[in-house]
Each structure stands twice: as C-alpha cells, then as structure tokens.
Amino acid sequence: MPVLHSFLRGKYRVLVFAVAAFFLVSVGVYTLNFVLLQNVERDAKSINEGGKLRGYSQQLAKAVLTLSHESAAGEPVQTSQAQISEAYQAFDLALARVQTFAAASQDGPALELADKLDRQWQPLRDAAITLLISATPQRAEIDAAVTLSNTRNVRLLQLADDLTYEQERLAGDRARSMRVLQSGAIAVALLMFVFIVVHVARRLSQSDREAEQARRETTDILRTVREGLFLIDRNGTIGTQRSEHLARVFPHPLAPGDNFLVTLASLVTPDTLDSARQYLGLLLNERVKPALLADLNPLQRVQLAQPDGSRPKYLSFGFQPVRGGAATGITGMLVAVADVSQEVRLERELADAEERARSEVALLLDVLDKDPADVRRFLDDARAKLDGLNAALRDVAPEARAYLTTVTKVCREVHSIKGEAAALAIGAVAAQAHRFEDELGALRQRRTLTGDDLIPVATGIGRMLQELAKIDAVISRLAAFAQPAADAGPRGSETPRGEDGVLQSMQRIQRLALAVAADLDKKLRVETSLPHFGAIPEPVHRLLREGLPQLVRNAVVHGIEAAAERRRAGKHEEGRLRIELTRSADGGIELTVADDGRGIDVHALRRRLTEDGQRAAEQVAAMSDRDVIATLFEPGVSTAAAVSEHAGRGMGLDVVGALARETGARLKLVSTPRAYTRFTLLWSPA
Amino acid sequence: MKARLLIVDDSMVIRNLIARQMLDERLPPIDLVDLAGDGEQALAIALSRKPDFITMDLTMPNMDGEACIERLAEVLPGARIMVVSALSDKATALRAISKGAHGFLHKPFSEEQLVAALLELMS
Structure with a gap:
C-alpha cells in the first residue's frame, strides 16, 4: 500500500491515471462489442427463420396438391398427410421464433410483418389440420385446402420475403453501428496510447535531465569542496562517492567497501580508536541525544602517526548522521575530514609567542626599576657561577662521594643566585632557581649517586643560563631604546661602590x-x-x-x-x-x-x-x-x-x-x- | 507524582552541595533524596528506593561509577543517570554514556551549570 500511495502522489500519478483510463475504455468497448455481437447472432438466426418460413409454406402447398392428386386417383394419402403435418408444425415453430426475435429486437416493422404472417397463416393451418383428421379426407375438404393453399401461399411467400428484407436491413444497421463504435474506440485507445508514450517519454527525458544535472552538481561539489567528504554505512563500510580533496587530506587511499575504523587503526592510538568506535556507536543510537555527544568527538582534532622526522599532521573528523527516511532511521554517516595541522601549528606558535611576551614583560618589569649596574653585575656573577658549576660537573671524579659534593656545591651556588635574584626582585630567575633547588634537594636525599644523576643537574644549569640570557636580551633591547643615555657612562661598572x-x-x-x-x-x-x-x-x-x-x-x-x-x-x-x-x-x-x-x-x-x-x-x-x-x-x-x-x-x-x-x-x-x-x-x- | 533522586559521590561536600541545589525552584520538585558514598551503597539503595534520577561520581571506593552505571542499566533501566566527575577526558565520558549514562557534568561546576545539567537530566 505505501508503494501505491507513493505512486499516486508522486511523479507517476498522470501515467497511472492514463493507463487506468485506457483499461476502462478497452473494457467498455469489449462489452459493447459483446452485446452487439449477440444482436448480430440473433439477427442471423432471425433471417434464417424467415427463409425457413418460405420453404415450409411451399412444402405445405406441394403436399396439399399431392394429396389432392392422390385422393383423386384413389391412391393412399398417408405420405402426403405426414408431409402436411411436418410442414405446418415446422412453420408454426419458425413463425414463433421470428416473433420472439422481433420482440427481443424491439423491431416494430418486423413484429408487424410477423403478425400479418400469423393472420395469413392461421386459415391455411386450420385447413391443413382438417386434412389430417381422417385417413381419407373428403373431396370438399381437399378442394378447400387446395384453393386456400393456392391463394395464401403466394401472400405468405411475399410476407416472408418482406420479413427477411426487414431483418437484413436491421442487421445492416447494427453492423454499421458496431463499425463506428469500434473505430471510435480504437481512435480513443490510440490517442491514449500516444498520450501515454508522449507523457512517459517527456517524464523520462525530464528525469534524465534532472539526474544528469544532479550528477553534475554533485560532481562539482565533490570536486570543489575543501573538505574530504565520504559516506559510511552503519557498519562503517565506506561508500563509493567521495570528494576529490579527500585524497589530499587522508594519508591512505580509501577504497569503497573498506571499513573506516580498520583504516583508522593504523593512523591513531588504540585508545583513540576505541573512543572513536564508541562515539560512532552512540551517534547511531537513536536513544542518545545528539547534544550529549556534541563535545565528545574523539577525532575532532587527532594527531596522525607519521614517519619519524616528518612534521606532525592533525586531522579533524566531523560526523553527520544520514537518515534514509522516517521509517528507516539513521542509515549511515557523512564524514567530513579536514587537515588542521596549520591551525594547530598557528595556535601553538601563538601560545608560545604569548608565553614569551608574558615572560619578557615580566622580566622587563622586574629589571626596569633596578640599577642597571646591579643587574649587570648580578648577571655576570650568576653566569660565572653557573659556568663554574658546569666545569665542576665536567671534571667531577667518578665516585658517589664526589657526585654528592658536586650536587651540594651546585645547591649552594643556586641558592646564592636565588637569594641575589630575590634581593633584586627578579622573580623569574628566583622561581627558576627555586624549582631547580627542588630537583637538587631530591638528589641530595639520596646518599648514593651515579653519573647519570648529574644529567638533570646539567640540564637545570642550562635552564638557569637560558633564564639569564632572556634578561640579557631584554636589557639589550632596553639599551637599544636608550642609546644616548647609555653613552653617558659605562654599563655595568665594576669599580667599587661608594x-x-x-x-x-x-x-x-x-x-x-x-x-x-x-x-x-x-x-x-x-x-x-x-x-x-x-x-x-x-x-x-x-x-x-x-x-x-x-x-x-x-x-x-x-x-x-x-x-x-x-x-x-x-x-x-x-x-x-x-x-x-x-x-x-x-x-x-x-x-x-x-x-x-x-x-x-x-x-x-x-x-x-x-x-x-x-x-x-x-x-x-x-x-x-x-x-x-x-x-x-x-x-x-x-x-x-x-x-x-x-x-x-x-x-x-x-x-x-x-x-x-x-x-x-x-x-x-x-x-x-x-x-x-x-x-x-x-x-x-x- | 514527584520524583526520587539518588546522589552518589564519595565526597560529602559534593553530595550535600547537589542535595542543597535540589531546593532551587527552577528544578522540578523532588520528594526523596538519597545519598550514597560509593558504588556498592548506591546499588543497594537504588534497588530498594528505585530512584528516577541518579547523579554519579566515577572515582569511588569499593565499586567505581562506571561499574555502578553498568549494573544500574541492567537492574534499573528506567533511571536517568548523570555522571558528575572531575575526569574530563572524552574517552571517560564516552565510556560512561555507552554504559548507560544520560548526561555528563564536569567538576568543578558552578551552581548554574549544575542546575542546567539537572534540568536537562529531568527533561
């Protein structure tokens, strides 16, 4: 029923009505033909019966004459009597049929002719029956019958001819009507056929045009769109259509029929893959509200496994449920893939730049209100201490006690640098030194140190030196701004203070x-x-x-x-x-x-x-x-x-x-x- | 007919905070609020009191929230469960929803966020 309903409401509606009309016309024409053919058959029988009336009338006249001759010659008349009996009964039957056919055809002239025939027939019939009563009919009865037969037979023949003529005329009229009707019906059927053919052809042509346009537009979209688009079904099987951009975004070729999650497995971590499988399952679950999953897409920004040394690549996958219709629910997903590596890099660069700016501003504020000579002296001293520590690390004797002594020395110097930095209110260096002290403190808790334990010490010294270098850079920039003032005296004087x-x-x-x-x-x-x-x-x-x-x-x-x-x-x-x-x-x-x-x-x-x-x-x-x-x-x-x-x-x-x-x-x-x-x-x- | 709520969290502060929030007039009336400190307690209370709504912490002693949600989905399929957790990664949320949770609220949350999440749960 839904199929028929959609047919009656859809683009095939006109076609369905045209075919139904063609069918109805055909049935109508066939029915009319059937009725008319029945009439033709009846007309033929009626004409036949009319012809029989002529024959029976003549057969009776001949038998009466024969009986008359036989009686006159004193010969037996039984054969003639039998012929008379047969003839009058056959005439009666034929006349009754003619009357029935005329009545059924409601043919007035034929009915009238049949009545006339009946009126002419009855006296002759009575006279013939009189001849059959006795085995040896009287001469007078015979003569009366011969006389009546001679006069009435001609009239009966004339009426039978008239009747046959009338029936032929009627049959001819009917045949003409039928021809006209059939011609009309064939013409209507042809018109309908032509209409159906033209309509279907036009519809097909229009559908072809629309399909071609849709295909062209789809191709244009898939060729132009700057996202990798493709469809997957409920099982994750990849469909046949995809955007051209997909090949540029996705590192592996995606073949129709491949499973999306299997393809993804080689590109992301097992944890991400598990989350993606769960996420897709929940998206297909009609009972889970889409809003609940809005921020949970684990592939919204995912780093792909790349060969060593190549730049990291980030893809963003979006999933949009595809619904086949109200009855079928979600049939699959439209997947949109975009390469967001550039965005991720830009975001990170921006964050790094902001962090650098924050750090430099903090350093700038730290050193702005200090005596430049103090800051310079601090930097030089601190750098000298850190360089000395680096040298001590290089020359340390390979034994646990020497390691501990060196770490303790590093601790002392870093603490000293922290104290000076705090005194100068250079918070960044003080904080860096404090963090380094935390690491050194953990090392000092261990009584047996190995050479490897000194690696983080060297790294920490490097970080301290970097922090000092940042201050150097800030001071250099400030010096560039204040060049004329700087010319007034030497920077970072080493002379004893007053x-x-x-x-x-x-x-x-x-x-x-x-x-x-x-x-x-x-x-x-x-x-x-x-x-x-x-x-x-x-x-x-x-x-x-x-x-x-x-x-x-x-x-x-x-x-x-x-x-x-x-x-x-x-x-x-x-x-x-x-x-x-x-x-x-x-x-x-x-x-x-x-x-x-x-x-x-x-x-x-x-x-x-x-x-x-x-x-x-x-x-x-x-x-x-x-x-x-x-x-x-x-x-x-x-x-x-x-x-x-x-x-x-x-x-x-x-x-x-x-x-x-x-x-x-x-x-x-x-x-x-x-x-x-x-x-x-x-x-x-x- | 009024609704029943079960609050499951190993932190008494969070339990009381959510329970107190139920007096907010924007929320539908709740006639019974039960409190549980771990998953096992929650399961026992849920079986006897048949709550309509449940807020569920994930990291708890005895039985954790995920296991509790899984069991509740079997024994009390009509209850609507909202996870209230400090675990903010997507994988945790997806696992909880897969096992039967109907909502997710990250700790720490503001009063407004809690009311909005409860309204969503009870809608």
Missing part, C-alpha cells in the same frame, strides 16, 4: 625583608644604620650582595615570630630587624644583622640533626650547644619545618659561611632563646 651604592643595596635589602615578612604574614620593622665611611672594598660589597640577603631572609623566616606568637611571648607584635654597617676605629668593617625573634632553639636543632640522619644520636648528645649551633653553617641544616621559596633548605647560612671564608671575614653568632639572634661579620683593616 656610599650611594651601599645605600641602594640597603634599600633593596629592606624591601626584600618586608616582602618576605608580608609573604609569611608577619609584621616587621627594618632598621638600617649606615654611617658615612666612604668607598667599600669589593669583598665587603660581595658579601652585602650575596650573603646579606641570606642573613636577612633567615632572620625573617626563622627568627621573627608571627604576630600572635609574639603577643603570647609578651613581645610587641611588630618584629624588629636591625642591619648595621660600621667602620671601627682601626679601619676594620663590621656588618651586623640582628633580630628580636625566637632565637636559635638548640634542642630543636639537635632533634633535626638526628632525625635527618646527619649525625648519630650519640654524637649529637656529645656535642656542646656551640658545636650544634655551628652546624647551621653546614650545608643542609635548617630549623624550618618545611621548604618554602624563602628558606628551609638549610643552604642560606652555608652560603654565608662560604662567603665569609672567601672574603676573609670573621663570622660571629650570638643568640638567646626567645629573645634575639645576632650575626656579625668582621673584616680586618686591609
């Missing part, structure tokens, strides 16, 4: 101390004392640059308590940090860093030494307080509970101790628990 330089150093240190205190949520007041004493020797300046930040950070982190703790201890909420640089009467120089914090907790320090495994418990118990405090200047000893960017690695005082040795200073440490800690560095007169 009082102004020391003042700036102190201001930086003050800012560092306040920044660390703010980070740790502590309240702090920094006092500096810097009497006028002229130029400062380079060794002292080096300690101010590299060692003082460590001392100050140690004081703020370990010494100064949080406000609540200070209140409980009966102290002012605001901690006090005092930095003094003085010249003694004999020309020596003294640097003091003192805080009114919790002092050094010797008991905690003993516990830490044991817990960290740096000393045996018995050894620690045997040490005096002074010796225990002296361990603070060894690498890896700290009283901080956790490592932060500011302190806790136990490297700060190690750096200070090493600097004191290198610059010829005496280092003194005085501390009272819960009261204060004071570091003093003394340089004898030159």
Whole structure:
C-alpha cells in the first residue's frame, strides 16, 4: 500500500491515471462489442427463420396438391398427410421464433410483418389440420385446402420475403453501428496510447535531465569542496562517492567497501580508536541525544602517526548522521575530514609567542626599576657561577662521594643566585632557581649517586643560563631604546661602590625583608644604620650582595615570630630587624644583622640533626650547644619545618659561611632563646 | 507524582552541595533524596528506593561509577543517570554514556551549570 500511495502522489500519478483510463475504455468497448455481437447472432438466426418460413409454406402447398392428386386417383394419402403435418408444425415453430426475435429486437416493422404472417397463416393451418383428421379426407375438404393453399401461399411467400428484407436491413444497421463504435474506440485507445508514450517519454527525458544535472552538481561539489567528504554505512563500510580533496587530506587511499575504523587503526592510538568506535556507536543510537555527544568527538582534532622526522599532521573528523527516511532511521554517516595541522601549528606558535611576551614583560618589569649596574653585575656573577658549576660537573671524579659534593656545591651556588635574584626582585630567575633547588634537594636525599644523576643537574644549569640570557636580551633591547643615555657612562661598572651604592643595596635589602615578612604574614620593622665611611672594598660589597640577603631572609623566616606568637611571648607584635654597617676605629668593617625573634632553639636543632640522619644520636648528645649551633653553617641544616621559596633548605647560612671564608671575614653568632639572634661579620683593616 | 533522586559521590561536600541545589525552584520538585558514598551503597539503595534520577561520581571506593552505571542499566533501566566527575577526558565520558549514562557534568561546576545539567537530566 505505501508503494501505491507513493505512486499516486508522486511523479507517476498522470501515467497511472492514463493507463487506468485506457483499461476502462478497452473494457467498455469489449462489452459493447459483446452485446452487439449477440444482436448480430440473433439477427442471423432471425433471417434464417424467415427463409425457413418460405420453404415450409411451399412444402405445405406441394403436399396439399399431392394429396389432392392422390385422393383423386384413389391412391393412399398417408405420405402426403405426414408431409402436411411436418410442414405446418415446422412453420408454426419458425413463425414463433421470428416473433420472439422481433420482440427481443424491439423491431416494430418486423413484429408487424410477423403478425400479418400469423393472420395469413392461421386459415391455411386450420385447413391443413382438417386434412389430417381422417385417413381419407373428403373431396370438399381437399378442394378447400387446395384453393386456400393456392391463394395464401403466394401472400405468405411475399410476407416472408418482406420479413427477411426487414431483418437484413436491421442487421445492416447494427453492423454499421458496431463499425463506428469500434473505430471510435480504437481512435480513443490510440490517442491514449500516444498520450501515454508522449507523457512517459517527456517524464523520462525530464528525469534524465534532472539526474544528469544532479550528477553534475554533485560532481562539482565533490570536486570543489575543501573538505574530504565520504559516506559510511552503519557498519562503517565506506561508500563509493567521495570528494576529490579527500585524497589530499587522508594519508591512505580509501577504497569503497573498506571499513573506516580498520583504516583508522593504523593512523591513531588504540585508545583513540576505541573512543572513536564508541562515539560512532552512540551517534547511531537513536536513544542518545545528539547534544550529549556534541563535545565528545574523539577525532575532532587527532594527531596522525607519521614517519619519524616528518612534521606532525592533525586531522579533524566531523560526523553527520544520514537518515534514509522516517521509517528507516539513521542509515549511515557523512564524514567530513579536514587537515588542521596549520591551525594547530598557528595556535601553538601563538601560545608560545604569548608565553614569551608574558615572560619578557615580566622580566622587563622586574629589571626596569633596578640599577642597571646591579643587574649587570648580578648577571655576570650568576653566569660565572653557573659556568663554574658546569666545569665542576665536567671534571667531577667518578665516585658517589664526589657526585654528592658536586650536587651540594651546585645547591649552594643556586641558592646564592636565588637569594641575589630575590634581593633584586627578579622573580623569574628566583622561581627558576627555586624549582631547580627542588630537583637538587631530591638528589641530595639520596646518599648514593651515579653519573647519570648529574644529567638533570646539567640540564637545570642550562635552564638557569637560558633564564639569564632572556634578561640579557631584554636589557639589550632596553639599551637599544636608550642609546644616548647609555653613552653617558659605562654599563655595568665594576669599580667599587661608594656610599650611594651601599645605600641602594640597603634599600633593596629592606624591601626584600618586608616582602618576605608580608609573604609569611608577619609584621616587621627594618632598621638600617649606615654611617658615612666612604668607598667599600669589593669583598665587603660581595658579601652585602650575596650573603646579606641570606642573613636577612633567615632572620625573617626563622627568627621573627608571627604576630600572635609574639603577643603570647609578651613581645610587641611588630618584629624588629636591625642591619648595621660600621667602620671601627682601626679601619676594620663590621656588618651586623640582628633580630628580636625566637632565637636559635638548640634542642630543636639537635632533634633535626638526628632525625635527618646527619649525625648519630650519640654524637649529637656529645656535642656542646656551640658545636650544634655551628652546624647551621653546614650545608643542609635548617630549623624550618618545611621548604618554602624563602628558606628551609638549610643552604642560606652555608652560603654565608662560604662567603665569609672567601672574603676573609670573621663570622660571629650570638643568640638567646626567645629573645634575639645576632650575626656579625668582621673584616680586618686591609 | 514527584520524583526520587539518588546522589552518589564519595565526597560529602559534593553530595550535600547537589542535595542543597535540589531546593532551587527552577528544578522540578523532588520528594526523596538519597545519598550514597560509593558504588556498592548506591546499588543497594537504588534497588530498594528505585530512584528516577541518579547523579554519579566515577572515582569511588569499593565499586567505581562506571561499574555502578553498568549494573544500574541492567537492574534499573528506567533511571536517568548523570555522571558528575572531575575526569574530563572524552574517552571517560564516552565510556560512561555507552554504559548507560544520560548526561555528563564536569567538576568543578558552578551552581548554574549544575542546575542546567539537572534540568536537562529531568527533561
């Protein structure tokens, strides 16, 4: 039924009606023919019966005459009587049929002629029957019958002729009607046939044109579209039609009949393939809402497996369900493939550029408000230290102890660089150094190191050098902008600083101390004392640059308590940090860093030494307080509970101790628990 | 007839957060809210209380969310399940939907996102 319905509503509607009309006309013509042929048959029989009437009338007349002669000659008449009987009965029957046919044909003239025949026939019939009553009829009866036969027979013959003529005329009329009807029907049928042929031919021609146009448009679309398009059925089998661009996008030829997922298997990871299989299955599932799957296409951007060394290729696959109709549901998928490698590369380049810009802007902001000479000196010193570390790594003796010593040295120098960077507020370098310290700390936890363990150390030093190079680049650009100003004096002067330089150093240190205190949520007041004493020797300046930040950070982190703790201890909420640089009467120089914090907790320090495994418990118990405090200047000893960017690695005082040795200073440490800690560095007169 | 909801998450904070959100007047009325801390608990509660809607965490002790969804799809096929998970990769979401989930909400989510996801689940 749906097929017939679609036929009646579709483009074949006219054709169906034309064929139905042709069929109806044919049936009508056949029916009419059938009826007319029945009439013709009846007419033929009627004509035949008319002819018989003539014969029977003559047969009766002849028998009557024969009987008359036989009776006159005294011969037996039985044969003649039998002939008379046969003739009159046959006439009766023929006349009755003629009357029936005329009545059936409703032929008025024929009916009238039949009545006349009947009226002429009845007297002769009666006379003939009289001759049959007796075996030897009377002469008078015979003569009367002969007379009647002679007169009526001629009239009967005349009427029978008239009747036959009338019947022939009627049959002729009918035959003409039939010819006209048949000719008309054939003409109508021909017209319909011509109509059907013309209509079908036109329809076929139009369909051909439309199909050709559709094929041409489809070909144009598939040739022009900038996406790889193809169809797959519900089983993932690839269809025959595809866009030309597909061959340029897809790395393998896709043959009709191949399975899409099998082809994909060699291009993506097994996990991606599994996800793709699940995704396609869900897309074909009518019960799963398409919106639910909108962002879950695992092939939306997929990196293809490529031969080693070639540029990575990224494809984007889109899937659109294809519906065959309301009854059939989803029959397959239209797959659209695009090469998005260029977009991915551009996005990554853009992200890298943004990251570089962010990093450079951060560096720019870091160095803008610094004394160029300080920054330059820092860069040169840091680079020299890192180069020295690289050399140490190259020359390290191949034994675990030497490896550990080298890593410890790297730790110390990196910590020193971090301190200086923090003092100069060059956050990027400080953060990089802090991350590197994390890695080095993990190495130092291991007591047995191998040569391979030094590889990440070398890599870390490389990253530090890169970070320094970035600052160099930023400074170079700034210098290019400010060329005239730069001409006014040499950049990065190495000459010893005067009082102004020391003042700036102190201001930086003050800012560092306040920044660390703010980070740790502590309240702090920094006092500096810097009497006028002229130029400062380079060794002292080096300690101010590299060692003082460590001392100050140690004081703020370990010494100064949080406000609540200070209140409980009966102290002012605001901690006090005092930095003094003085010249003694004999020309020596003294640097003091003192805080009114919790002092050094010797008991905690003993516990830490044991817990960290740096000393045996018995050894620690045997040490005096002074010796225990002296361990603070060894690498890896700290009283901080956790490592932060500011302190806790136990490297700060190690750096200070090493600097004191290198610059010829005496280092003194005085501390009272819960009261204060004071570091003093003394340089004898030159 | 009002609906029943089962909230499955090993974090009490998330369970309470979703349960509290059910008072939002934009959502259809819920007459019963059950809470479960892992997949096994969820299955037991689901069998006795027959919830209409379920929010399901994926990473949980005892029975994880994926296994729970698979079992719920067998024993309680009429329930509509929404995954609420911090696992944000597509493969996880596709596996969950394949096993019978009807929605997916990534943690962390805003109040608006939660209401929109619940509305979608209950529509």
